[in-house]
Amino acid sequence: MPTLNHYLLLAILLFGLGVTGVLIRRNALVILMCVELMLNAANLALVAFGRSGGSLEGQAFAFFSMTVAAAEVAVGLAIVVLIFRHSGSTDLESIRLVGGGAREEQ
Amino acid sequence: MEGILFVLLSVLALGGGLWVLLRRSPVDSALGLLTTMVAIAGHYMLLDAPFLAAVQLIVYGGAVIILFLFVIMLLNLRQDRLRARRLAAGRWVYALAGVAVLFCLAGIFLAGGTSGAVDAGPSGTVEAFGEALFRRWVYPFELTSVLLLAALVGAVALTRHAAPKAEDKA
Amino acid sequence: MDFSGLNVAALLPELLVSGGGLLVMALHAAFRGRQDRQLVWVSLASVVAALAFCLNPLTVEPGYFGSALSDPMAFAGRITVLAALVLLLPGGVAYARSRNLPQAEYLSLSLFAATGMMALASAGDLIVLFLAVEVLSISLYCLAGLMGERESSRQAALTYFLAGSFASGFLLFGMALLSGSAGTLDIAALGTGLARVSGTGTQWVALGGVVLMIAGLLFKVGAVPFHSWVAEVYSGSPTVVTAFMSTAAKAAAFAGFGRVLLALGSVSEAWVPLVGICAGATMILGNFTALVQGNFKRMLAFSSVAHAGYLLLGLMAVGAAGESLEAVIFYLLPYVLANAALFLVAAKVSQAGSGNYKLDDYKGLARRNPWLAGLLALLLLGLAGMPPLAGFMGKFMVFSAAVRAGHTGLAVLGILTSVVAVFTYLRPVVYAWFHEPEESGALNLDGGLAFVVWVAGAGLLLLGLWPRLWLDLCAGIGV
Numbered sequence: 001m002p003t004l005n006h007y008l009l010l011a012i013l014l015f016g017l018g019v020t021g022v023l024i025r026r027n028a029l030v031i032l033m034c035v036e037l038m039l040n041a042a043n044l045a046l047v048a049f050g051r052s053g054g055s056l057e058g059q060a061f062a063f064f065s066m067t068v069a070a071a072e073v074a075v076g077l078a079i080v081v082l083i084f085r086h087s088g089s090t091d092l093e094s095i096r097l098v099g100g101g102a103r104e105e106q
Numbered sequence: 107m108e109g110i111l112f113v114l115l116s117v118l119a120l121g122g123g124l125w126v127l128l129r130r131s132p133v134d135s136a137l138g139l140l141t142t143m144v145a146i147a148g149h150y151m152l153l154d155a156p157f158l159a160a161v162q163l164i165v166y167g168g169a170v171i172i173l174f175l176f177v178i179m180l181l182n183l184r185q186d187r188l189r190a191r192r193l194a195a196g197r198w199v200y201a202l203a204g205v206a207v208l209f210c211l212a213g214i215f216l217a218g219g220t221s222g223a224v225d226a227g228p229s230g231t232v233e234a235f236g237e238a239l240f241r242r243w244v245y246p247f248e249l250t251s252v253l254l255l256a257a258l259v260g261a262v263a264l265t266r267h268a269a270p271k272a273e274d275k276a
Numbered sequence: 277m278d279f280s281g282l283n284v285a286a287l288l289p290e291l292l293v294s295g296g297g298l299l300v301m302a303l304h305a306a307f308r309g310r311q312d313r314q315l316v317w318v319s320l321a322s323v324v325a326a327l328a329f330c331l332n333p334l335t336v337e338p339g340y341f342g343s344a345l346s347d348p349m350a351f352a353g354r355i356t357v358l359a360a361l362v363l364l365l366p367g368g369v370a371y372a373r374s375r376n377l378p379q380a381e382y383l384s385l386s387l388f389a390a391t392g393m394m395a396l397a398s399a400g401d402l403i404v405l406f407l408a409v410e411v412l413s414i415s416l417y418c419l420a421g422l423m424g425e426r427e428s429s430r431q432a433a434l435t436y437f438l439a440g441s442f443a444s445g446f447l448l449f450g451m452a453l454l455s456g457s458a459g460t461l462d463i464a465a466l467g468t469g470l471a472r473v474s475g476t477g478t479q480w481v482a483l484g485g486v487v488l489m490i491a492g493l494l495f496k497v498g499a500v501p502f503h504s505w506v507a508e509v510y511s512g513s514p515t516v517v518t519a520f521m522s523t524a525a526k527a528a529a530f531a532g533f534g535r536v537l538l539a540l541g542s543v544s545e546a547w548v549p550l551v552g553i554c555a556g557a558t559m560i561l562g563n564f565t566a567l568v569q570g571n572f573k574r575m576l577a578f579s580s581v582a583h584a585g586y587l588l589l590g591l592m593a594v595g596a597a598g599e600s601l602e603a604v605i606f607y608l609l610p611y612v613l614a615n616a617a618l619f620l621v622a623a624k625v626s627q628a629g630s631g632n633y634k635l636d637d638y639k640g641l642a643r644r645n646p647w648l649a650g651l652l653a654l655l656l657l658g659l660a661g662m663p664p665l666a667g668f669m670g671k672f673m674v675f676s677a678a679v680r681a682g683h684t685g686l687a688v689l690g691i692l693t694s695v696v697a698v699f700t701y702l703r704p705v706v707y708a709w710f711h712e713p714e715e716s717g718a719l720n721l722d723g724g725l726a727f728v729v730w731v732a733g734a735g736l737l738l739l740g741l742w743p744r745l746w747l748d749l750c751a752g753i754g755v
Contacts, residue, residue: 220478220481241341245287245344246403249392252388252392253407253411255298255388256388256389256414257418259385260414260418262381263381264424
């Protein structure tokens, strides 16, 4: 029978995976996926806490954060598409390479 | 029985997460993410939150992953896949930082951890959830509509001006 | 069904502003974009109506079962955000027209972002806090990339998005751990919830949550060591958007941050050292980096990092010693007025000069337009904290609150770095008054910009001479 601790440990492991992924990957799409991992880990922790605390608060929070994640993905992918159309890559380092120096524009 | 399911779903969730991190191709990463999402939906069933499990499958498994795959296909990311290194140069420091975050958090548990069972709360059925959503949490619900509207307007505004100009290519 | 706790009127400012955003889009679609020039009036009308309703006694009761508060912090946050909009929208539309930005999208996204900011300043529970942060962030990501044909704007949008969503992950996970172990989502009740679990193993989970949440919030306000995105995002975004980010968004974020830290006062020994180190590092790094910039926009960007440091110092005093939020509330309004006006002036001067925000553009400005040069000096000295301008009172209140709370070392550091800041802000003033102009010919302001600069200058002077006016107005609202 799993306890709250088990669920929290799973959530922390998933969160750690997400953080590590954001830091080490270079592809903007994969970084976005790793952010989704982080948000999912948080949702799992919220639901587990809510279940153990005896209220639906945790579930309500998780529900709203799913909406946020969906909106974030929509905007994030729009930005990635915008970048890709100009630089032909979703790789952060090659985007920066294409960008080069002058960032000071009007 | 529940214990076995928990272990199985956790292995699936973590395996999917590792797959996202370690695979070179974004398509593989997206499929790994899908595995994690489905496994977490299973966890929600175990936690007696059937409505949330359904939403998880529809929103993440349905909308989010499909959107990712759609964009990957749209952009035709093959050149990216062929790049030699998949990790950023010198990112091992960051990998260590990420692992350090993980260990710090896990250390919290070694220091104590919570003492709770997970069968105390009310069941998250559609009725119970709807009651909570449209009474106590009606303000966040309204705020969500602004959020989605802003995301909609913003995503369209960002991608509407399609064709890059000539000087951008140079 | 029981509606007694609902009190829809508490949300009227937010409803009016978001309704204005919706109306702008609807009119844009209905007239197929032919009447876009009139849309700014629709937006301004909704903002002014919201301002009027903030002062309405109907809104002083908390609404939506305690999710929407109406305390002095909420009132001050809302007024500050709306004041920034009143200053920025007319100038922003002129900027959008001259640089081919989509006006309707600019206006409606700004109004949606402002809805999120006002909701953040008045958030009563963690769900609303998180959603409000996301509403404002998502709108700002899109606004940053609105000049999509420019490389700098695209890059700013991507950087801002990646940094912001990473921070959101930390914020949400921290909130999950904290609210779960405290057993409540109500921000004001977090302290008592934490007191209940102190001494048990759960306490450590809660502290982990506090640290993660503060890290997420520090990221969002751009404090050191989470400031790496600031320079690129602020200098790459369209200038009116940068102005919006560094004024209204920052004010709202600090209002939400203050609310959280106020509730966590009972565990202050856990986070005060953390926030203290960040505040000190932010003051030093922000001021010294601003000092060496040869670019006015980047200088303002780093100076806003420095101001985040002073605001953090004010927040530390609040959480630790039971000081009220008065110092932070007061600091925000003049900062927002001066910064908003300065960014618009920067856009104008740069357009008339080199086109890329060089400080050299300000050489001899006094010859070309003495009024503008005078007001520029007034605004910059206001930011630097010269008496009798409002910036001085803001800094004075923050530093004295810090001393009362026992952070004397940090207060001294704040005063020393403020001296550095004076040199930063004096450089454009010296250029404007004591250098020969590189270009001749008068630099005339259009009506909108002149209005903004005069209002901001008058506001700085008024708030500096009679600070109690604004503080008493805030204190008189709500409970």
